[in-house]
Amino acid sequence: MKRTLSFMLILTFILSFIPVQAEDNEERTWQDEMIYFIMVDRFHNGDKSNDYEVDVNDPKAYHGGDFKGITKKLDYIKDMGFTAIWLTPIVKNEPKGYHGYWTEDFYDVEEHFGTLEEFKSLVEEAHKREIKVILDLVVNHTGYQHPWLTDPEKKDWFHERKGILNWDNQEDVENGELAGLPDLAQENPEVKKYLLDMAKWWITETDVDGYRLDTVKHVPKWFWKEFSKEVKSVKDDFFLIGEVWHEDPKYVADYGNTGIDSFVDYPFFNEAARIFSRPDQSMGRLQAVWKRNTTLYGNANILGNFIDNHDNVRFTRLAKERDQDPVKRIKLALSYMYTAPGIPIIYYGTEIALDGGEDPDNRRDMEFGTTNEVVTYLSRLSELRKQYPALRKGDFEVLYDRLGMTVFKRVYEDEVTIIAINNSTKSQEVELSTEQIMSDHQLRGVLDEEVIESSKDGYKLTVESETAEVYVLEEKEETSRMYMIPVVIVPLLFIIFFFIFRKRVNNRR
Template sequence: MWEKLIAFILVLLVIGSVAPVHAAEQKASTWQDEIIYFVMIDRFNNGDTANDYQVDSSDPSAYHGGDFQGIMEKLDYIKEMGFTAIWLTPIVNNEAKGYHGYWTEDFYEVEEHFGTLDEFKLLVQEAHNRDIKIILDLVVNHTGYEHPWLSDPDKHDWFHEDKPILNSNDQNLIETGRLAGLPDLAQENPEVREYLLDMAKWWIEETDIDGYRLDTVKHVPKDFWEDFSKEVKAVKEDFFLIGEVWHNDPTYVADYAKTGIDSFVDYPFYNEATRIFSSPDQAIGKYMNGIWQRNAVLYENPSILGNFIDNHDNKRFTRLAIEKDQDPVSRLKQALTYLYTAPGIPIVYYGTEIAMDGGEDPDNRRMMEFQDHELVSYISELGKIRQEYPALSRGDYELLLDQAGMTVFKRSDAEQSMLVAINNTTADQTVTMTNDMIEANQQLRAVLGEGIISGNSDGYVIRTSSESAEIFVIEDEEAQLMGMTSWVVGTGGLVIILGIVFLIVKRKKVKP
């Protein structure tokens, strides 16, 4: 008997030792595998009070003290939540009260409130040491209101004439008019174009950043973006460009992909996701599925679009929930689960992890308050799951069930299939997934939530509590055994098993 037990244990060890490497380790990372944390530098963390020039935390339109040092001090905090990239608001020198970075005074100088160029280089290096990429916000559409070029007679033709954008359907006016009265650069001028392209390449060469988030893309001619994309990608391999085309028409947004810009912050996704998840009992599947179906047609790789539910230009998601008399934490959990499991790159705005409140700009840019919060743990768990199961970032998307406020969808690649169930209602829900939705003789093992669901002749019965979400990996018994043996080998179980073998042998030797 003892010999048989020992033999069985040894078989487990052998199987575990040759178990296939997880898919996440087999494939090189691509941008669709990233999870982005969006930081407004001035409002994140004040790490160096020596650069607090004219800081006034009581004025929502003034500098509040956040800087590069403050971000460096929180890199581990960001890493532990599972983020693999950080998008930073512009770092160039801005004019008075340009705390946000979008009122450029000098394209080649670092804003003194944030620190020095060397400190920024150190920030990039420290992020890279933690396998975190840095995406820098870049503005080439306009300058600040008082830019020195405005009074330089040699640069009079560097700007378009002063005219407001009164017709949002006039593309020429969109590209040549003054957005919010900001001086509009004339990219058709060869000198302006060369200056902006050289500047963009200089920051990459000088600091080793990994990507640009391109501001106000639709206000700049497409032929400029074509040149821009070619030039910057010649500097650094796999340099990532994610553009902001603030428009509700996905066809309009997607047309800019022809310029070479890799990705876009997905406003059509944002519009539907915030509407649906800020209050319960809203239908999910047919609307969000519609977004995906359009994106799948419009983009070569829709899985690298940037999905978001919060940003610096709109009311905080928390405020949207509060305005509907809802608990923002419950609402955020639903929205974040969808954000992390639907096709696309999740982008989380700083403060969302503490359910930060905020109305219109600048109220949505409050100073970060670091605290223990259940959403920090929740986001960390979602990040861990997304990184562990590549089907959630690379897999196909299939809507399996959609009924009032309840949705179930599947993400599948060649190695694995995941099932996501979101109950966006105020009542417990029970749904049956038939065997034509999920193959028979499988099981659903919860990776967010608890338990294992086995099928029967009718299918798989999923029970979810009100306002909750669950994520399952679909597997058969062989996959479950492989998981067990991986634990044996990879988490110290080998030592335990060998100890058991030793005790058995010892006991056998002393047996009378």
């Protein structure tokens, strides 16, 4: 027994010198998510029985996408690493309202998409795969032909029928009609109660995890404060991400005081779409956006980063207009989105470099079965983002930015990652000093598996044109091998001890 206890003490002592890789055991938060944005009607047709008035040749008609279609593709979405899906509005819409933004009934499901039970099944199947579901919600307006418009008792449910005459006047923005759509009067107590009850009902009824709030700036801030409080009382950690389409980031950030958690980051989009759609563009403006965001928002890490969506020309089209290979350009943009601060939001089809111009051309049908290297690359980036917490919540520091080549560092606790993105047409070499990165270590590339050891001057990175690499700072291989010796010897000694001990016991018997 004494020998056994002595051995166990020695074993514990040896194991204390073995380095243990840090694990991210913290509870999953929204800044850890990766969102796949789907226009329901254009994604996948999983049920032909609801295909009435469908015309795939008309870009402004229904094309057949539905809940069953999305459910059938959940594994495809999960395999790319996405942890949440954002769906365009699913409420019943008037004719030609394939996109979901022309509401006819706030409490009913659009019949082209399926039934309420089929949507509940979609949410349930998504949750089984640990995928959260975000619904697009519109409370600013109804469709052009909503039944309330002819109901005398609901005459005061709408603002005066006039357009937005002065976009710099907040009263005009909130009370005028956007694109001629009837503008709801949230200040009417009946309207306010209806909208709040409706928003809570969908959460209770379907167990969705968040709302993407449409046309936020067209609704008064006081309403959003009440809205946020009410919906968050229904479900813990319910997420609100708003769309405030405005050039002034201060204007956008001010809506963060209403209880809305996050926003789709249009300033990021404007710079990222420009920078990555062509080579030799500096990423300095993106870093300026980040610095500004840290001063404007309580948590800038949960802003939604994107390079295209259903309201703008597809990123692929931007690259083609500049005579660029869209696949190379998309991979570079994704490299930044998945390693820099913020929640990456990927519009369906970006993974296959789907083309598209202005609305509705940017809402083409998704094409499955096509082979594209972006899908593989996207999956790998997702794995890295999950594996290394520093890529999701680490500090952000730019180490080098010149001639289209950018290197930045993300640090979280003891984990250090270095990201190098070469947005130029030439191979680039960058020397990083030991003041920027700890000496006597090595950088291990996790995309191309290159190992760079430190010298007395620091680290020399070589990155090929229009490529990116993610490095993890770790001890040199020689040191790692020394640490590995106990890992091999200790189990071996334990096995030998076990057999000797067993033999002696048998002999005594």
